[in-house]
Amino acid sequence: MNFDFSDDQKLLRDELRKFLVNESPLSEARRVMDQGLSHSAAVWSGLGGMAVNTLMLPESCGGHGLGALELCVVAEEAGRQLAPVPLASTLYLAVQALLLGAGEAQQLRWLPRVADGQIATLVAPLDGSAMVRPRFDGKALHGNAPLVMDGEAAHFAVVLADGPDGRPLLVVAELDASVARRRLATIDPSRGFAALAFDATPAEALDAVDDAETLLDTLRNRAAILLAFEQLGGADSALAMAAGYARERKAFGRAIGSYQGIKHKLADIYTRNEMARAHCYYGAWALSCDAPELALAAAGARIAATDAFGYAAQENIQTHGGMGYTWEMDCHLYYRRARQLAVALGSRHAWNERLVRELEKE
Amino acid sequence: MDFKDSPDEAAFRAECRAWLEANATRKTRPDQVYGRGLNAEQLMAASREWQGRKAAAGYGAITWPAAFGGRGGTPMQEVIYREEEGQFEVPPNAFAVSLGMVIPSLFVHASDEVRARYVGPALHGTELWCQLLSEPGAGSDLGMVRTRAERCTDGRDGWILNGQKVWTTYAQFAQFGMVLARTDPNVPKFDGLTSFFIDMQAAGVEVRPIRQASGEAEFNEVFFNEVFVPDTQRVGAVGAGWKVTVTALMNERLSIGGVMPPGLWKTAAGMMREASLNGASALADGRMRERLADLYLNAHGLWLLQARGLTALGKGREPGPELSIAKIVGARTLQDFGYLAIDLQGERGVLAAEEQGEAWRLVEQLWFGAAGMRIAGGTDEIVKNSVGERVLGLPPEPRTDKGVAFSQLGS
Numbered sequence: 217m218n219f220d221f222s223d224d225q226k227l228l229r230d231e232l233r234k235f236l237v238n239e240s241p242l243s244e245a246r247r248v249m250d251q252g253l254s255h256s257a258a259v260w261s262g263l264g265g266m267a268v269n270t271l272m273l274p275e276s277c278g279g280h281g282l283g284a285l286e287l288c289v290v291a292e293e294a295g296r297q298l299a300p301v302p303l304a305s306t307l308y309l310a311v312q313a314l315l316l317g318a319g320e321a322q323q324l325r326w327l328p329r330v331a332d333g334q335i336a337t338l339v340a341p342l343d344g345s346a347m348v349r350p351r352f353d354g355k356a357l358h359g360n361a362p363l364v365m366d367g368e369a370a371h372f373a374v375v376l377a378d379g380p381d382g383r384p385l386l387v388v389a390e391l392d393a394s395v396a397r398r399r400l401a402t403i404d405p406s407r408g409f410a411a412l413a414f415d416a417t418p419a420e421a422l423d424a425v426d427d428a429e430t431l432l433d434t435l436r437n438r439a440a441i442l443l444a445f446e447q448l449g450g451a452d453s454a455l456a457m458a459a460g461y462a463r464e465r466k467a468f469g470r471a472i473g474s475y476q477g478i479k480h481k482l483a484d485i486y487t488r489n490e491m492a493r494a495h496c497y498y499g500a501w502a503l504s505c506d507a508p509e510l511a512l513a514a515a516g517a518r519i520a521a522t523d524a525f526g527y528a529a530q531e532n533i534q535t536h537g538g539m540g541y542t543w544e545m546d547c548h549l550y551y552r553r554a555r556q557l558a559v560a561l562g563s564r565h566a567w568n569e570r571l572v573r574e575l576e577k578e
Numbered sequence: 579m580d581f582k583d584s585p586d587e588a589a590f591r592a593e594c595r596a597w598l599e600a601n602a603t604r605k606t607r608p609d610q611v612y613g614r615g616l617n618a619e620q621l622m623a624a625s626r627e628w629q630g631r632k633a634a635a636g637y638g639a640i641t642w643p644a645a646f647g648g649r650g651g652t653p654m655q656e657v658i659y660r661e662e663e664g665q666f667e668v669p670p671n672a673f674a675v676s677l678g679m680v681i682p683s684l685f686v687h688a689s690d691e692v693r694a695r696y697v698g699p700a701l702h703g704t705e706l707w708c709q710l711l712s713e714p715g716a717g718s719d720l721g722m723v724r725t726r727a728e729r730c731t732d733g734r735d736g737w738i739l740n741g742q743k744v745w746t747t748y749a750q751f752a753q754f755g756m757v758l759a760r761t762d763p764n765v766p767k768f769d770g771l772t773s774f775f776i777d778m779q780a781a782g783v784e785v786r787p788i789r790q791a792s793g794e795a796e797f798n799e800v801f802f803n804e805v806f807v808p809d810t811q812r813v814g815a816v817g818a819g820w821k822v823t824v825t826a827l828m829n830e831r832l833s834i835g836g837v838m839p840p841g842l843w844k845t846a847a848g849m850m851r852e853a854s855l856n857g858a859s860a861l862a863d864g865r866m867r868e869r870l871a872d873l874y875l876n877a878h879g880l881w882l883l884q885a886r887g888l889t890a891l892g893k894g895r896e897p898g899p900e901l902s903i904a905k906i907v908g909a910r911t912l913q914d915f916g917y918l919a920i921d922l923q924g925e926r927g928v929l930a931a932e933e934q935g936e937a938w939r940l941v942e943q944l945w946f947g948a949a950g951m952r953i954a955g956g957t958d959e960i961v962k963n964s965v966g967e968r969v970l971g972l973p974p975e976p977r978t979d980k981g982v983a984f985s986q987l988g989s
């Protein structure tokens with residue numbers, strides 16, 4: 217039994233935390249939001265400098281043989297700072313899709329671009345719903361993708377398209393000038409979504425895919441675990457913010473944290489966070505060894521982390537009273553991010569169903 | 579990360595399994611409960627006998643140091659043994675308090691003579707110990723203990739005990755009990771307490787079983803009427819009773835894993851599959867599927883929480899504060915399970931185990947047992963206070979009893 221991160225991974229955590237606390241304070245998420253940017257270029261390139269982009273890449277593509285557990289550590293720390301960077305689109309989704317569905321030569325064409333700091337994304341319905349698909353004619357993409365994470369900034373994308381024979385096919389597309397992009401207004405403007413229109417956008421089919429749906433299913437599970445770590449980090453820092461305020465703010469002659477209405481609420485948040493942490497670690501384990509329990513562990517991590525972050529974010533506002541309801545206070549940043557992440561890979565209801573389907577198999 | 583047994587752990591697991599195969603009967607279903615038709619005395623006798631056999635084979639107290647008759651094993655080995663034992667039909671464990679809390683506090687606070695005399699028989703189940711802390715006016719707030727211990731004035735070297743304890747689990751079966759008593763009412767309440775152990779058969783000790791909400795009688799009122807306690811039965815210094823008590827309460831730590839029946843969510847899934855709702859299997863209903871997921875998330879989450887604690891211990895570190903939430907989550911989860919199971923029976927849910935059949939006994943035990951778990955050993959509310967204050971650093975509530983002599987406190 218060894219159910220913890222290693223000392224080296226903890227060292228990486230300390231380094232990342234130091235970097236992100238300095239370079240990606242919550243004011244950075246706020247700046248991205250206020251200025252209508254797609255992401256923080258400084259934080260993204262800083263993370264690249266710490267070799268975050270190459271985690272999980274094969275050595276031939278610039279990787280270091282480090283893997284999934286390290287990426288989980290990155291996700292948690294980025295989540296803690298609500299870092300406005302395209303980690304999910306690039307590393308949890310596009311890279312994973314190429315790792316799962318591209319042959320060696322094809323990986324060598326695309327993955328080094330991630331190592332160089334390019335942004336990538338996935339164009340496919342992540343909640344499993346049916347969506348009108350772009351058309352792939354064998355060489356290029358045509359048609360619309362209405363909801364693409366980091367679609368404004370992405371350099372290339374893995375796209376679920378209708379192939380020449382009408383069957384769904386995964387392709388990787390160069391998002392060049394042929395793509396018309398429209399930034400979408402979102403509930404958390406510090407993380408961007410866009411609508412894309414492809415007009416003969418150059419693309420090639422992923423060359424090692426057995427079945428697109430099966431691949432997407434595995435991809436969803438992997439991404440859910442990584443995203444759950446971002447949610448966990450967010451939940452923990454929302455709790456820290458609430459506890460900090462509860463220690464200082466006074467009402468009726470004493471600190472509000474001494475009232476059980478507040479104290480027990482915060483203990484409840486802590487409880488949910490630690491249960492979520494347990495499930496996230498389980499997910500990390502399943503991801504790191506491609507365990508048969510991957511789907512179960514992913515759903516568990518996803519639901520527990522979604523609930524924990526949602527609750528922490530909402531009660532953090534409550535703990536701050538009127539101050540919590542101002543634009544100036546950071547509470548709403550968590551409130552926004554928590555909801556956005558909660559649905560970005562499909563809602564808790566859809567994940568609940570995935571979980572129970574796995575339980576039924578046991 | 580991995581959940582695999584190390585070679586040593588695998589070897590220990592195999593050893594446990596082989597011993598259990600030779601000494602007990604394997605369960606045929608996970609919700610099987612030992613002791614059909616046995617009364618409380620018979621169950622206790624079976625429990626003692628089983629403890630004796632375990633102790634003789636080296637499984638009686640796996641984590642105790644060898645010097646005290648334990649195996650000197652790791653918490654991981656303890657959990658491995660429990661996981662294996664959980665698959666066999668064995669008597670209920672009546673020694674959680676005796677061996678899990680009281681005796682370990684003797685290791686730290688008692689004299690060599692006391693340990694030499696008492697630890698062995700306790701380990702082998704021949705002598706059972708109970709914990710006499712709570713009183714009618716002192717539960718969550720144990721600082722309010724009123725039971726008095728006064729120095730003998732007749733030349734004997736000892737103390738005279740007067741007062742009353744309540745909710746004492748297994749006092750009716752116990753040979754000895756650890757008592758928290760007030761020796762000095764003129765200092766602040768936590769400073770004037772001292773711990774003693776008493777012979778439950780001593781003159782002046784009276785045990786009256788209390789019928790529990792569940793109908794069973796596991797706990798008791800215990801009255802002390804001029805009970806003589808030799809000073810050699812004092813544990814720790816005069817005035818250090820609170821310290822001794824905290825040692826005992828701390829020892830409860832990793833015990834939570836033992837109370838979550840393995841595979842609880844599978845039992846629930848089975849019940850849902852069989853029950854019907856709106857003309858279909860209840861398992862087809864979205865609300866039920868949500869409940870099932872919640873049950874799994876809590877039950878498996880607790881197992882994972884414990885795995886984290888064991889990993890820390892295995893690396894020679896203290897487990898993190900997250901283990902403090904295990905009791906709240908565990909008790910709540912069991913209570914929710916009890917409610918759910920009864921609901922799933924529909925109108926037949928009115929029936930008790932006598933009518934429903936053997937499999938229902940587990941449901942009944944958990945349904946009531948969980949309500950008790952939420953109170954015993956620190957209520958949910960007290961645990962949340964402690965999480966808030968010790969883990970999150972929130973300020974305590976203002977207190978009117980700080981620094982005030984016990985004798986000056988209103989009741």
Ligand SMILES: Cc1cc2nc3c(=O)[nH]c(=O)nc-3n(C[C@H](O)[C@H](O)[C@H](O)COP(=O)(O)OP(=O)(O)OC[C@H]3O[C@@H](n4cnc5c(N)ncnc54)[C@H](O)[C@@H]3O)c2cc1C
Pocket residue numbers: 476675708709710711712713714715716717718719744745746747748797950951953954955956957958959960963
């Ligand atoms: C099954 C069972 C077995 C037990 N076995 C033993 C035993 O072997 N030995 C022993 O000594 N005792 C035993 N107990 C007693 C147990 O430890 C006490 O019942 C428990 O600590 C609560 O104390 P109380 O009953 O006096 O309740 P109270 O302290 O009166 O509490 C009543 C309610 O008030 C709440 N409350 C109290 N203080 C606060 C506060 N500061 N903030 C918020 N809420 C508060 C409590 O949470 C509870 O909901 C057992 C109890 C049970 C149920």
